[in-house]
Amino acid sequence: MTSNQATYHLHxxxxxxxxxxxxxxxxxxxxxxxxxxxxxRLIRITAGTDADIRDExxxxxxxxxxxxxxxxxxxxxxxxxxWIQTTGAGLDPILPLDWLPPGVTLTNNRGAHGxxxxxxxxxxxxxxxxxxxALLEQQRNRVWNEILSAPxxxxxxxxxxxxxxxxxxxxxxxxxxxxxxAVSRSGKASPPADExxxxxxxxxxxxxxxxxxxxxxxxxxxxxxxxxxxxGLLKRTAAVVNIGRAAIVxxxxxxxxxxxxxxxxxxxxxxxxxxxxxxxxxxxxxxxIVLPHVSCDTPGYIDRLFDFWFENFARFLRGDPLVNAxxxxxxx
Amino acid sequence: MTSNQATYHLHxxxxxxxxxxxxxxxxxxxxxxxxxxxxxRLIRITAGTDADIRDExxxxxxxxxxxxxxxxxxxxxxxxxxWIQTTGAGLDPILPLDWLPPGVTLTNNRGAHGxxxxxxxxxxxxxxxxxxxALLEQQRNRVWNEILSAPxxxxxxxxxxxxxxxxxxxxxxxxxxxxxxAVSRSGKASPPADExxxxxxxxxxxxxxxxxxxxxxxxxxxxxxxxxxxxGLLKRTAAVVNIGRAAIVxxxxxxxxxxxxxxxxxxxxxxxxxxxxxxxxxxxxxxxIVLPHVSCDTPGYIDRLFDFWFENFARFLRGDPLVNAxxxxxxx
Numbered sequence: 001m002t003s004n005q006a007t008y009h010l011h012x013x014x015x016x017x018x019x020x021x022x023x024x025x026x027x028x029x030x031x032x033x034x035x036x037x038x039x040x041r042l043i044r045i046t047a048g049t050d051a052d053i054r055d056e057x058x059x060x061x062x063x064x065x066x067x068x069x070x071x072x073x074x075x076x077x078x079x080x081x082x083w084i085q086t087t088g089a090g091l092d093p094i095l096p097l098d099w100l101p102p103g104v105t106l107t108n109n110r111g112a113h114g115x116x117x118x119x120x121x122x123x124x125x126x127x128x129x130x131x132x133x134a135l136l137e138q139q140r141n142r143v144w145n146e147i148l149s150a151p152x153x154x155x156x157x158x159x160x161x162x163x164x165x166x167x168x169x170x171x172x173x174x175x176x177x178x179x180x181x182a183v184s185r186s187g188k189a190s191p192p193a194d195e196x197x198x199x200x201x202x203x204x205x206x207x208x209x210x211x212x213x214x215x216x217x218x219x220x221x222x223x224x225x226x227x228x229x230x231x232g233l234l235k236r237t238a239a240v241v242n243i244g245r246a247a248i249v250x251x252x253x254x255x256x257x258x259x260x261x262x263x264x265x266x267x268x269x270x271x272x273x274x275x276x277x278x279x280x281x282x283x284x285x286x287x288x289i290v291l292p293h294v295s296c297d298t299p300g301y302i303d304r305l306f307d308f309w310f311e312n313f314a315r316f317l318r319g320d321p322l323v324n325a326x327x328x329x330x331x332x
Numbered sequence: 333m334t335s336n337q338a339t340y341h342l343h344x345x346x347x348x349x350x351x352x353x354x355x356x357x358x359x360x361x362x363x364x365x366x367x368x369x370x371x372x373r374l375i376r377i378t379a380g381t382d383a384d385i386r387d388e389x390x391x392x393x394x395x396x397x398x399x400x401x402x403x404x405x406x407x408x409x410x411x412x413x414x415w416i417q418t419t420g421a422g423l424d425p426i427l428p429l430d431w432l433p434p435g436v437t438l439t440n441n442r443g444a445h446g447x448x449x450x451x452x453x454x455x456x457x458x459x460x461x462x463x464x465x466a467l468l469e470q471q472r473n474r475v476w477n478e479i480l481s482a483p484x485x486x487x488x489x490x491x492x493x494x495x496x497x498x499x500x501x502x503x504x505x506x507x508x509x510x511x512x513x514a515v516s517r518s519g520k521a522s523p524p525a526d527e528x529x530x531x532x533x534x535x536x537x538x539x540x541x542x543x544x545x546x547x548x549x550x551x552x553x554x555x556x557x558x559x560x561x562x563x564g565l566l567k568r569t570a571a572v573v574n575i576g577r578a579a580i581v582x583x584x585x586x587x588x589x590x591x592x593x594x595x596x597x598x599x600x601x602x603x604x605x606x607x608x609x610x611x612x613x614x615x616x617x618x619x620x621i622v623l624p625h626v627s628c629d630t631p632g633y634i635d636r637l638f639d640f641w642f643e644n645f646a647r648f649l650r651g652d653p654l655v656n657a658x659x660x661x662x663x664x
Contacts, residue, residue, distance in 0.1 A: 115483040123458040144607035151447040275476035292476045
């Protein structure tokens, strides 16, 4: 685990039961170190699970890869810490970032999810548009009944959040010929959006949506943003896609509306409790496709995270700014 | 039903149990006649079901809209007949066209299916790529298990048939970043194809396919073209989409390969017997999405067919060639 040449200490932290494709394990480190031997030679690592050795490791760690670092008296407990890397894009479990000591840079893994998210939203929009859940229910019941649908082009997608995921959703919708309305903090349009509005305009754009795609991070400004009242502004024929975070939407209200057929359907990749427990009503809610948080991740995810980390480590050595540094005030 | 000004007799023929969106009924005629009043004034119609009045009607009919016109002694039975319009694109039930009398033009409805087919193939490719059938089985069993997949871009789609449907499939695959290999009678490349080959090269291209999309008409040259041996050339990870005709593929062999997991999955919109009978094994074949022949049709289908017919009728009156005239030798 140690090397004579090592000059920096990196602590890898994961959780028991975490999907292996997302876990910064010792094995994943060694695979990555083989791809970056010159840089890896400068690093010694420790690796722990559920904070088993974390307190001890942080005493000497220069860097850590940890999606939920300890937030109390961090400077005191980790006097040499310079850089924390998370494995995901969303930082919601550790917001607000008021605990981050000066001189510690936090980087996330935004930008790793866009291409896959574009595919996932393309699939979700088309599946909802052709009423695939109803077609599949017919298949289960051995019923042949022609549910027809027009081409999807010309429909309207409202995309909430227009960062990496939102732009990916925008590209998906645009590629299918939909009108793309971006709703974001800035309200500024970027290429795949036909129109863009600030969050304050949400109530004005929801009634025109055929699809509402949630692609925002969970922040104080987005938590519970899609209330029961806002869901009520959607057409009965509208459908919802959530690849962001569950807590952005009032899921109880969403489920009730789907049960009462006041919305056409939903593709949900994120839930308040993951794994979704077996007794959850979501498994059987009509018109709903439940996905196990796979819409934005790909095989080899952790390998690419380590590659990204090594590239950033090279920047660190050169004294260049780290890529994907999070603004502690914005939380992304 | 008659009009003093009427100078042509059009007989509409449909079948009991035919999906209403595909049936040239009297009601659909009247709706269309309201959209084309000047032209409709020149027509008197008769409308029958299952040939109940067809023999009588054909004695005076100038035109008929009938997807399975009588093929014995047609000239004798329909001495004034000039033009037969079918409601679909595929003419397989009435091939070969050796029964078509000289002087009778047969037109089909090709070109009406492309935009919808493009959506359907986009959905099918993505659904198969992310293993949606397995994800949905997990949902039914309340199982949360991350089945991950890479972005679809860079995979290879072999598209059999490159007419309206095949080109639509090609556009779908191209839009998703796939390499598109067109296999057709001519072997000539058209825009959405990256490569094109004649049917004789099929055995050379099948081993490289991640997806095999059947989008050909059923003709003597395509019937049973995808044999058990050819299915055996596909990778175990390959998947099949059929929006053409069932009889192009050895469905028994396809089903056995899917049951044995020697293929990854299939989206099948067409079957030898439609509606697919309740006892069919296809309803529950693993990895298969059964669609009720809806991939290329849209609501308002028959209305657009009548609009197309009226435009052709105007050409007929001007002495111009009819659009979508079928070459009796080629059968399309």
